[in-house]
Structures are given as structure tokens and as C-alpha cells.
Amino acid sequence: MTTVEAPASHLRENPFELAKQQLRKVADAFEIDANLVEVLSECKKAVTVSIPTRMDDGAVQVFQGYRVTHNIARGPSKGGIRYHPDVTLDEVKALAMWMTWKSALMGIPFGGAKGGVVCNPKALSRDELERMTRRFTSEIINEIGPEKDIPAPDVGTDASVMAWIFDTYSMNKGHSVLGVVTGKPIEIGGSLGREEATARGAQFCVRAAMRKRDIRPNGATVAIQGFGNVGSFLAQFMVDDGARVIALSDSSGGVYNRDGIDVAAAFAHKGETGVLAGLRGAEAISNEDLLLLECDVLAPCALEQVIHEGNAPEVKARIVCEGANGPTTPAADEILEDAGVLVLPDILANAGGVVVSYFEWVQGLQEYFWKESEVNAKLNDIVTRAFNETWAEHECRGLSMRLSAYGIAVERVAEATTTRGLYP
Numbered sequence: 001m002t003t004v005e006a007p008a009s010h011l012r013e014n015p016f017e018l019a020k021q022q023l024r025k026v027a028d029a030f031e032i033d034a035n036l037v038e039v040l041s042e043c044k045k046a047v048t049v050s051i052p053t054r055m056d057d058g059a060v061q062v063f064q065g066y067r068v069t070h071n072i073a074r075g076p077s078k079g080g081i082r083y084h085p086d087v088t089l090d091e092v093k094a095l096a097m098w099m100t101w102k103s104a105l106m107g108i109p110f111g112g113a114k115g116g117v118v119c120n121p122k123a124l125s126r127d128e129l130e131r132m133t134r135r136f137t138s139e140i141i142n143e144i145g146p147e148k149d150i151p152a153p154d155v156g157t158d159a160s161v162m163a164w165i166f167d168t169y170s171m172n173k174g175h176s177v178l179g180v181v182t183g184k185p186i187e188i189g190g191s192l193g194r195e196e197a198t199a200r201g202a203q204f205c206v207r208a209a210m211r212k213r214d215i216r217p218n219g220a221t222v223a224i225q226g227f228g229n230v231g232s233f234l235a236q237f238m239v240d241d242g243a244r245v246i247a248l249s250d251s252s253g254g255v256y257n258r259d260g261i262d263v264a265a266a267f268a269h270k271g272e273t274g275v276l277a278g279l280r281g282a283e284a285i286s287n288e289d290l291l292l293l294e295c296d297v298l299a300p301c302a303l304e305q306v307i308h309e310g311n312a313p314e315v316k317a318r319i320v321c322e323g324a325n326g327p328t329t330p331a332a333d334e335i336l337e338d339a340g341v342l343v344l345p346d347i348l349a350n351a352g353g354v355v356v357s358y359f360e361w362v363q364g365l366q367e368y369f370w371k372e373s374e375v376n377a378k379l380n381d382i383v384t385r386a387f388n389e390t391w392a393e394h395e396c397r398g399l400s401m402r403l404s405a406y407g408i409a410v411e412r413v414a415e416a417t418t419t420r421g422l423y424p
């Protein structure tokens, strides 16, 4: 039997400490009661499980898994499950806290949660992945549920993983429980538009930000780090809006062409080879250099802390759209703010996923499914309203977009907590 150890992490700083630091800054700016800040600084529940899994060669590997609920003052907790070798409990806690703020900013009736398993999903066969996912689901079966805590996909997980979670939970309950997880395949209760939703929400935010900065979408230059669920659809949507995508990347490295990358060819190349590297009509660029390109929009859509104190002074983008969660450290944030870069914070820019997850949950509970145009129109309403509320706060108080968005969110959660009262 072997136990999987996490390798050296991509995280430069402890993300949960950074998330708490952000909360304290917001609390100061918005004069949130100190007792409430104490409550909101901690996660309601953090569960650690071991996941013994039979490998294809007959050996047993034990993976480490986490499910964390940050807050449920506004509704059941909601948040993705990440499969990645660098997952740590503190990373999951930070991501859970950000989910609380994101749901509140969007005005949807959810709290925040997150989960993760320390593993490299690319190194597992499909059967191994399924066995591990089903055992993980069994280990956290008392933590999740449609009225309790609802997982979704995140880095390294997709609709198939959600289908296994849904099936394992349903088998144990004796009937199909559609609302236990979102991001499911369409044929078993997924929502139309969910797969593209995070990128679609980012597109709506970028459009609104471009209008504020007098940037015409047609011909605007865009660089995107990460070519997974969020980054790949965002690249497509930017092209649909007439923009020129000059750089793309995945964990194997990046590709660059100042005249514009053929995004459809990038999809095909990635599909055939599994990596972006080697795409014809583009030169190689590192993930680090991609972030420093001169462009109208830079969208980090991979992992946390990629824009930090060391490289922030060299970022030349006019707008940073945080497709990823936590891609900018607080120190980098201040540098970008001073340089006049318009940062669209994660809880605004990538909230499209949780919004359509909310729609999927509602559709599942009602067993009544909507048209894709209806999903996208409702998503646009919610994200654009949140953008406008954040912009108004930013203008009126002279705060950054991040502080404004977090302020609105934390105030909403604080108000719900106060209204409910402290039990007992």
C-alpha cells in the first residue's frame, strides 16, 4: 500500500492566510463588526479523509481528500472539488471562503465550500479515477446533499467526475438525487450552458470593463493563461467578440502570435496531442512571460498566486480578468492598482460557474429544464448586475474593484449572520 505525497507546491504563500488578510482589509474599509470578522475568519467545518483506492495493477494507493464548509448563513454551501497534486487543506479553506463571498456578491442563496484530493488525475486511468471518486464520495457522504453542501467541478475534475459523485450518492440514498452536485452531464440532469458558464460570465465582465475603459472589443488583444474549462471557452468567446487572442497556455507551456492565434486550431491541436505546445502558426512562450505581454486583457485562468510582488510591476495589460481563483496576491494587487490596471476580481469575473450551478440546482429540484438562451440571459442579468453594483461602489468610495466586490459580499454575509443570530 502506498500513500500519495504532495510535491513542492505552486503556492508561494499560505492561501488561507492571504484570504484572512483580505477579509481583515475589507472589514476595515467597510467597518464590519469585529466579532463578525472573528466568525467569518474561520471555516465552519473541515473534514479530512483518506481514500484507499485499488489501482489497475492490484496495488492499493491511499489518497488524501478534503471537504470544507466555510459558511452557510445565506444557504447551503456550494463549491467545486479539485484534483491536483498541490492541494492542501489551507488551499481548500481559502477557496471555500472565496465561494462564500462569490455567492453573496451574485446574490444567490448559497454559502461557500470547497473540496480537493491530492492526486494527479492525468496519471490515473479512467477506472482508477472512478474508483477513487466513488470512495471519496462515500467518505464525505454525510457532509454533502442538496440542502447541505453541493459540489461542482474545479481544476482536474469534470462532468464525468460529477456523474460518479451523483451516482454514488444516489445509490446510497436509494433514489436519484439530482441536486447533490452540479456540473453534471446534460443527459443526467445537467444544465445547458453550465460547461461554458464560468467563461461566459467572464466574457460579460470583460465586455462591461471594456466599455468603462473605452476599449473596442474588435481587435482588442487578449492573453489567456490556462486552457482548461475556463480559459479555453473564454478564448473562444473573446474571438466571437472580435478580439485577437495573442497568447494561450497550459501546464506544458504557452503559444504566442501577435497577429492572433487560431483558437479553433488550438482546440483541435490540444484534442489531438493533449498539449498546446507545438501549435502551428504560433511560437513558444513560457507561462511566466505570457503574464507580462502587452495586451488589453490578461486573463489568468489556471492556478493561484501567479501574479505576485515579483512580476506585478512588469504586467502591461490594461485589464486583468481573474478567471482563476486567487491568481493575484494582495501585494501584487496593490502594485496593479497603483499602476492603474483595472482588475476584475475572481469573485466577480469567474462567478458565472456558480450562478449556472445555482440554475442547475434549481432545475434539478423542480425537474424542469430551461433552454440555453434562457440560462445565458439569466446569467447575463446576474453577472452584469453584480458588475454594476461593484463598479458603483468602486466609483463612489474610490476603492479598488476587488475591495468593492469583497465589501459588498462580506456585508451581505455579515447581515445574514446578524439577522439569524448566534445559536444558541
Ligand code: NAD
Pocket: 010, 153, 154, 155, 156, 157, 198, 225, 226, 227, 228, 229, 230, 231, 249, 250, 251, 252, 287, 301, 302, 303, 304, 323, 324, 325, 350, 351, 353, 354
Ligand atoms: P481545468 O482543470 O479545466 O484547467 C486548468 C488549466 O490550467 C489547464 O489548461 C492546465 O493545463 C492549466 N494549468 C495547470 N497548472 C498550470 C500551471 N502551473 N501553469 C499554467 N497553467 C497550468 O480547470 P478550470 O476548471 O478551468 O479551472 C481553472 C481556474 O478557474 C481555477 O482557479 C478554478 O478554481 C477556477 N474556476 C473554475 C470554475 C469552473 O466552473 N470550472 C469556476 C470558477 C473558477
